[in-house]
Amino acid sequence: MEKNINVKLKIWRQRGPKAKGEFKTYEMKDIPTDTSFLETMDILNEELISRGEEPIVFDHDCREGICGMCSLYINGHPHGPATGATTCQMYMRRFADGETITVEPWRSAGFPVIRDLMVDRSAYDKIMQAGGYTSVNTGAPQDANAILIPKDVADEAMDAAACIGCGACVAACKNGSAMLFVSAKVSQLNLLPQGKPEAAKRAKAMLAKMDELGFGNCTNTRACEAECPKCVSISHIARLNRHFIGAKLKD
Secondary structure: OOOEEEEEEEEEEOOOOOOOOEEEEEEEEEEEOOOEHHHHHHHHHHHHHHOOOOOOOOOOOOOOOOOOOOOOEEOOEEOOOOOOOOHHHOEHHHOOOOOEEEEEOOOOOOOOEEEOOEEOOHHHHHHHHHOOOOOOOOOOOOOOOOOOOOHHHHHHHHHHHOOOOOOHHHHHOOOOEOHHHHHHHHHHHHOOHHHHHHHHHHHHHHHHHHHHOOOEOOOOOOHHHHHOOOOOOOHHHHHHHHHHHHHHHHO
């Protein structure tokens, strides 16, 4: 049975990358528990606009758990206190009546704040660009069975490809490491035959770009794995380390 709750949203407000930020608290009354968290943010913004105040800036796009844009740190958890789900998939029934909900942007040197709850995640795009290309022939498409791939390999590559690049792993990591993201993208390409010719070069280039952009090092605390909305395994980090060390030994 649907019911309404009252909550307080303690939200980080920051006018720009170099501006000093602060928390501001907003009272939300009679919010239906089947309302999604982002819809609650929409309701708050409508109230702020009606009062002539600046709305809260936050990222969103598909609202279906696919795009990874809804990067909010809620009550100490990337995407909120829900396992295997993004912020847009979380509903107000997860919160208690009268609760104060703290909402922050990702905290990482690699993800500078643009404004309020929105951060610049273009670093991930630069890491992907550093990964280069795969050796796939252009022209007419190949037959689906032209390159045979063992099912266990295909499944693992698909599991790695489930990463949506949201940045929750970086937000969860005490070092601000992007290793889970980088390793998932490397596995997604290097496990398949088309990605093997550039596998060694890809591992070195993507790790070098990660370091260059200010992300920290992995210390295997597994916080990234615990908070990943797509439950990507840290086994991919072990594989990336093997690829990287192998490439360096060949050098």
